[in-house]
């Protein structure tokens with residue numbers, strides 16, 4: 241019998257008597273599991289879309305609501321296929337490695353990029369044909385009266401290249417400008433970048449087929465100069481050469497990332513003929529070397545908010561000689577092009593329902609689509625979800641605890657890569673706080689109570705999650721009262737943002753038809769944990785959609801499609817920015833939103 245696993249796109253053969261978790265594991269499809277397949281942790285939830293399967297067990301009837309059971313939700317470790325079945329694995333049930341693989345998948349947009357690959361066969365010069373090299377190429381490319389021109393840097397290489405390739409090849413044509421030249425059989429590549437405050441994600445795309453050839457990420461090399469946006473703006477303003485340093489290190493970082501992507505795909509950065517970069521307004525300005533004084537001071541206005549096209553070489557980036565970098569428009573000082581890309585990728589901007597969108601990161605942007613209005617705001621959630629300021633916090637890498645489940649006094653956990661734990665990534669921290677709250681170890685204010693696993697640490701009370709003997713760092717892995725406080729601040733800012741936008745639209749949380757959660761971290765978190773600690777409103781689980789790095793997806797869409805590029809401009813124009821600090825209710829909402837409880 242054959243089992244189709246979505247969205248990983250794997251079709252695998254299962255043996256009779258095997259459950260879905262075993263079949264997935266044999267095939268290398270990573271489904272989460274905390275209890276080793278005993279049906280008690282609920283981490284392996286999947287949805288059976290088609291086919292015959294063994295009847296629901298009592299444990300499953302307890303684990304799911306009636307609506308979920310009716311929709312085919314099952315625990316993969318308890319459900320055994322009886323024939324061919326099709327199974328959907330929700331993002332939260334996928335292991336981190338698997339989720340990363342899915343992010344690189346093909347896009348569903350019509351490929352119509354700004355830079356097109358056009359195959360050319362140029363007539364060789366002869367005593368009877370003395371046209372210049374550029375003229376003979378331009379004549380081949382001429383469309384009616386439209387004459388093409390060649391980028392000035394490419395011009396320095398073109399004559400030699402044409403002769404090396406024996407007058408045949410493919411040019412990268414951007415409007416009427418030739419920006420790159422390739423041997424026969426090769427064509428223009430594109431680079432899409434999500435320039436985050438903490439992480440920089442890059443995607444290499446084939447601009448002819450639209451295929452994603454590689455995806456990779458680096459930590460933002462500006463971090464040593466300031467962890468969050470404000471610290472970086474301060475560095476840029478107060479240090480001599482501060483702005484120049486930040487621009488230089490991010491360009492060097494992007495060059496390294498581009499080189500790694502190209503090496504992985506067997507290509508060269510010089511083949512990249514177009515790039516799209518999205519980031520928050522501060523990252524956008526620092527990347528371009530724009531003034532940031534006005535961004536760091538009230539009323540926080542950007543130097544420019546329109547979409548821009550800049551020659552890559554003017555920024556110091558090593559791409560193809562004539563390549564441009566396209567920057568999407570910004571909405572406001574703290575709602576940037578990355579949010580525009582997210583709104584585009586999720587389709588949220590044209591929703592008919594009441595939908596909130598959260599792009600969870602060091603700064604969390606919140607959007608609300610209600611009727612004709614598209615409201616946006618920014619909340620300073622800080623880097624706690626990326627593991628910063630948390631004693632054993634770390635980014636989502638091998639050995640990070642990504643799931644936690646507390647049973648009596650036993651802690652069950654899952655690490656990325658299944659190796660001994662070395663720390664906690666954002667989703668693990670969130671799970672840990674939620675589990676401690678459910679077990680009564682934390683009260684609503686985040687105060688830690690006595691428990692066999694709590695003790696007094698250097699910085700106040702702490703809970704031992706993993707003992708030294710079991711950990712990969714030869715010391716106890718703990719979560720402290722101070723760590724919990726960091727999470728309270730981060731999630732409080734986010735929830736207050738959602739509530740204030742709803743208030744602005746005359747609505748409340750119960751009116752939300754859907755909540756779209758984007759951002760790498762947003763995909764990995766357990767929605768139930770997030771609801772338990774009051775980070776998300778108390779809505780049924782099926783109203784939440786976790787969509788991964790939507791800003792990166794939006795950047796790729798804009799790279800591949802001129803129509804999507806135009807839509808991004810429309811979104812930025814339509815969006816209304818709400819400045820939370822102007823709102824008299826903000827302080828009160830924020831204070832309440834810090835409580836570890838769902839109802840407000």
Ligand code: FES
Nearest residue numbers: 273279282284317
């Ligand atoms: S692995 Fe299925 S419930 Fe734990």
